Amino acid sequence: MTIIGTNFTEISVKKEKPIVKGLKINNNLSIKTIEKADLNLGSTQESLKFVFEYTTTYEPKVATIKLIGEVLMIEKKENAEKIIKQWSDKKPVDEAIMTRVMNMALTKSTIKSLMFAQDLNLPSPIKLPRIVQKQ
Secondary structure, eight states: OEEEEEEEEEEEEEEOSOOOTTOEEEEEEEEEEEEEOOOOOOSSEEEEEEEEEEEEEEETTTEEEEEEEEEEEEEEHHHHHHHHHHHHTTOOOOHHHHHHHHHHHHHHHHHHHHHHHHHTTOOOSSOOOOOOOOO
8 A cells, every 4th residue: 555645626715704712623534535546557556546625614603724635545456446345335444544544634634724724814723832931
């Protein structure tokens, strides 16, 4: 299993009103589909496309950052077919594979979400490290 790339296919960023006291920030990542990707890799390997959606919401209805993208992976042909069948049958896909795919999507999306939050003068969607002065 080799991840060969990650890209975004849709980006939506909207700030609806100024920041309010008691702002809550929620992040969510989900895999929407798993399908074969159109890459010619020969007869022993198959490429898979994991379509994901990452959403950061600033509540109550202050702003939303929504990213849709794909993680591309190369897998042995028989394993790729098994993964697609499990997904289509609504059965759990191998945890090791999903962990790698989700971590890749999470890393790319969190960084992108952080940049958009800065552009809109929103608080960071994740807790950033801080240096604290000793008392």
